[in-house]
Amino acid sequence: MARYLVTGAAGFIGRSIAAALLKRGEAVRGIDSFITGKRANLAGLEDMEFIEGDLADPAVCAKACVGVEIVFHEAALASVPRSVADPVSTNRNCVDATLNLLVAARTAGVRRVIYAGSSSVYGDTPTLPKHEDMAPNPISPYAVAKLAGEHYLRSFTRVYGLETVTLRYFNVFGPFQDPTSHYSGVLAIFCRRMLAGEQPTIYGDGEQSRDFTFIENVVAANLLAASAPAAKVSARMMNVATGSAITLNQVFAILCGLTAYSGEPAYAAPRSGDIKHSLADIGRARELLGYIPLVDFREGLRRTVEWYKTTQG
Numbered sequence: 001m002a003r004y005l006v007t008g009a010a011g012f013i014g015r016s017i018a019a020a021l022l023k024r025g026e027a028v029r030g031i032d033s034f035i036t037g038k039r040a041n042l043a044g045l046e047d048m049e050f051i052e053g054d055l056a057d058p059a060v061c062a063k064a065c066v067g068v069e070i071v072f073h074e075a076a077l078a079s080v081p082r083s084v085a086d087p088v089s090t091n092r093n094c095v096d097a098t099l100n101l102l103v104a105a106r107t108a109g110v111r112r113v114i115y116a117g118s119s120s121v122y123g124d125t126p127t128l129p130k131h132e133d134m135a136p137n138p139i140s141p142y143a144v145a146k147l148a149g150e151h152y153l154r155s156f157t158r159v160y161g162l163e164t165v166t167l168r169y170f171n172v173f174g175p176f177q178d179p180t181s182h183y184s185g186v187l188a189i190f191c192r193r194m195l196a197g198e199q200p201t202i203y204g205d206g207e208q209s210r211d212f213t214f215i216e217n218v219v220a221a222n223l224l225a226a227s228a229p230a231a232k233v234s235a236r237m238m239n240v241a242t243g244s245a246i247t248l249n250q251v252f253a254i255l256c257g258l259t260a261y262s263g264e265p266a267y268a269a270p271r272s273g274d275i276k277h278s279l280a281d282i283g284r285a286r287e288l289l290g291y292i293p294l295v296d297f298r299e300g301l302r303r304t305v306e307w308y309k310t311t312q313g
Helices: 012-023 058-065 080-085 087-108 141-160 186-195 215-227 248-259 283-289 297-311
Strands: 004-007 028-032 049-052 070-073 112-118 163-169 201-203 236-240 266-268
Touching (some): 004 012, 012 028, 028 058, 049 058, 058 087, 070 215, 080 141, 087 112, 087 141, 112 141, 112 215, 141 163, 163 215, 186 297, 201 248, 215 236, 215 283, 215 297, 236 283
Parallel strands (some): 004 028, 070 112, 163 236
16 A cells, blocks of 8 residues: 555656655655646556546545655646746646545545645745745736635644644756656756757846745755654745745757857747746745755756756667
8 A cells, every 4th residue: 555645747847756766765655647647657657556647636636645644735737938828737637636636635534735826826926035924925826726725725624633744846947857848847948948959038138036946955955854753834924935036048058168168049028927036045944854955057067968968868
């Protein structure tokens, strides 16, 4: 019987968490609908029990939660532009799916649910760094959906006693992130295009900044959240990032050195729903989890480029 359930297990972050658990010798069950997850990402996870199914279906959630102690809820339509284009699907796959999962977890006797929150809930509030006591100010439908999930988690702790932890991710990147979609993360897209000698596009003036967070840091935070005492972390929310920011123009310059791309970027109008600056205060995660970023941005980007080189032939 699986002790851990990873939702979105064929996705970038879910796959990485599942791999870390399996490496540790844990019993893991994964679930994915393949709306955005890739079957190829399941390579190397053969020891994981896998369910293909949609969390928007309560029966699927019930099946997935049977016998599970801890859930890592990574499944979502994780894209601001996609949510602007199709807010209804984002709500279904983020809000409805999260509520269904929480109901199933409570019914099945799951002890703890760890939720992939998003820094997008802070919106464009000018205060930097972003800290957890700031009032949320979501702009995009995606940010609204992720914030709704947070509220549902806290409610299920207060009303039903289900242990819940929200980790607000800041711009996660690394191996296994899909670089092929218009909705993919900017670093994945930049790596793919620049390695192929193709011009990348920067939306805006390139001076927007992000607290880009390498996947290994996010996996470490999740594992810490799974083992932390409930009295310290249940119903709490905390940022997971590096506590440092870099502009897209600076990222482009670094990538030129890593990919041997010699051209210039194209600049286009800013995208609706995007924010200008993002930087995390990670003090709460340090205090409650003992979280310390393991890999800085430049090293993470180097590892990421090397991975894309091998996967793109």
